[in-house]
Amino acid sequence: MMDAVLELAGTRITVDRKDVILWPRAEEIARFDPGILRKKAMLGYRAERLVKAARYLAEHPVSLRNLACLPEEEAMKILTGIPGIGRYSAAIRLPFTYMKIARGRPFLLSYWVVTFSWFMFKENVARSLS
Secondary structure, eight states, X not given: XXXXXXXXXXXXXXXXXXXXXXXXXXXXXXXXXXXXXXXXXXXTTHHHHHHHHHHHHHHSOOOHHHHHTSOHHHHHHHHHTSTTOOHHHHHHHOHHHHHHHHTTOOOOOOXXXXXXXXXXXXXXXXXXXX
């Protein structure tokens, strides 16, 4: 799924003679018709949710660095304001969660959550094409 999103909306660059694709910004995904993402990126029901969240984030940018400076409940309120993000998903994305992992507390993390998190919070994450 995510490879298909990268192919449709990612920005191709070359770094150290290696081709990579940068994750698309929220503004780029917000311009997509969900039907195209549903079919070409094989996102199914996730297409509408992704576009709706991207449109919100294009108007209301969120920074993980800024969230890290806020009390956890305030950060949770900001994250749950994003369409499609509930308390569980917000807790996964909170920088405080990453600190908890560092302290040895158990925590489950899925590939989809990691990938979606990078996209949603506008980090420039490159993925190798080769």
